Amino acid sequence: MFFERRPGPMDPQGEVTMLLTAWANGDQTALNKLIPLVYAELHRIARRAWSEQQQYNTLQPTALINEAYLKLANVENASFQDRCHFFAVSCTAMRQILVNHARQRLADKRGGEHVKLSLDEAQPVVHQEAAEIVALHEALEALQAIDPRKAKVVEMRYFGGLGIEETAEALGVSVGTVNRDWRLARSWLIRHMNRENP
């Protein structure tokens, strides 16, 4: 035998299900263990999707999250609530991934180290988007202190790419509530960002 198949990082399914249950039962430390697992999986899926498709428009965060869910959660035994919890965690992980990456991009650009000559028209868009993501992330942290649920709604919709209904489902609130949260949160965030970066 050349390679021994080891349980652990390569087979995190059982661990994820266990942590989701623990988190659902009120164990907050479980969340901190869950996020890195989901984070790694999202990264893996995203990378694979990228190498297979090489197309921007096919990379929807929500598709990545769905795939991570199928891969990580014990779907057959998972309850509806498990699924909702998983989506909530995934959106947080997706936010971390995107924000870290956006910061990296902005740093590269400022430092001038990123000498990746490209005539790709997407580049300016990407930089603008990177700045927008970081600004939104910071504004969202401020909103979180005032109204955590509204911040969560934005996180799920913007960073997770979830629709209104999926977001309502994941948060266990009505569609009307998500709509209202979304609308006020959006106004609040725009105002906050205008004040921070006039």
Place this chain on the structure above:
Amino acid sequence: MNPQPAWEEIERLYFEALNLPEAERKAMLAGLGPALRDEVESLLRADSSDALPLSPPVHMAADLLDAQPDALTPGQRVAGYEVDSLISVGGMGEVYLARDAAGRPVALKLLRRHLIANPQAVDRFETEARAASALRHPNIVTVYESGESPEGLFIAMEWLDGSTFRVVMDAGAAELAQAMDWGAQAAGALSAAHSAGILHRDIKPENIILCKNGVVKILDFGLARQGEPARPEEISSGASGTISGSLSGTLLYMPPEILRGETATSASDVYSLGTFLYELATGRHPFAGETPLDVFEAIEYRVVPPVRSLRAAIPLEVDRLISRMLDRVPDRRPTATEASEVLAARAELA
């Protein structure tokens, strides 16, 4: 001051104002205290702004996948080997020039599991380690050791000083006697693999190395199998590099039976080698085409001119051999052993 009730108040007034017609809204706001009015008014102004398109950041998601993992740095150790420099990197992992304990150069293939998204990559890596280790032949790259280190799965292989036949052929037509000798060596390697029951399944110039001492070595047994069916999509997406690159690279050497989804046999390897020999002898690829579809069609239907019609000096036996290797019916092709014998005999005569 307790901010929480204030926020709820703001929220209530914000939605109340949103639902009012313009005139009534103004009247309602005018009735509020200055601080509260300022809060609600500024939020309403933001509501009508289109500053934040709250859609998921799709470009960013795509962009972040572009980033390559950091390579190992010189001096870093993997198992008993010290990394010297990065040679190549692709979807299937990285290849480093490294040194063993005695300071001898080795080629170190490394697959960093956590950085690899392609689920086929690990299988392919393990297959390569197993297949190549099972083969000892002067014309097959020697695997010294393989295993798992904290950095990932690794294969330590003989360091080959030379270039791939892609590079050799790009440099121009080869001398005939030399081409036949190289062909004989490559066919000999396949013959040995087939005798051991191992199919290569991805024979192409990129996987055949000409060492500076004139020795030919076949590498990349990552798709090797023992008599299992091969599928075109598996081969195309399993090969190194990007999909588009690997598809065009591999497709050109793909036998018609594999395109049709049939089982690969030793005759499939012989066909791929025949395509390579044709190109090596004439400088022309028999199934070249503008698009993958053209190549598909050429492999299925093109009547390929005999190599002697392109280069008259090619001996008749070699011309016949290559034509038989390219026969669309696998059973009519010669074995790799026969090909090796014919080519070796002609190379000696020349």
